[in-house]
Amino acid sequence: MEIADATTSACSARGTDLTTVELDVAGMHCQSCVALIEETLVRDPRVARVTVDLDRGRASVAFDRGAISVDELCATVTGAGYTATPIPSPNPTS
Numbered sequence: 001m002e003i004a005d006a007t008t009s010a011c012s013a014r015g016t017d018l019t020t021v022e023l024d025v026a027g028m029h030c031q032s033c034v035a036l037i038e039e040t041l042v043r044d045p046r047v048a049r050v051t052v053d054l055d056r057g058r059a060s061v062a063f064d065r066g067a068i069s070v071d072e073l074c075a076t077v078t079g080a081g082y083t084a085t086p087i088p089s090p091n092p093t094s
Helices: 031-042 070-079
Strands: 004-006 018-026 047-053 058-064 083-087
Touching: 018 070, 031 047, 031 058, 031 070, 058 070, 070 083
Parallel strands: none
Antiparallel strands: 004 018, 018 058, 018 083, 047 058
16 A cells, blocks of 8 residues: 655755655644644655644655655654654555
8 A cells, every 4th residue: 555645846856756645643732733743844854845734633744755764754743742644545446
């Protein structure tokens, strides 16, 4: 089951293979929680972009899939005091 989708960005022009994953994040209660998760993930140079949606309890993370795994991203969120689980990408059925 693939949980990440390829995405384009300026980083891909430098040879970085970016992937975007959606994470289900539990334990967020306010915008301070959102800011902490975003700041924690973006501090990692292997992460290109992070968008956290408090209402949906989700984070969208664009990252260098050759340098960091989804499990490591989830562990980073867990280290910040929250729980993160990857949301599988919908696979088209044939």
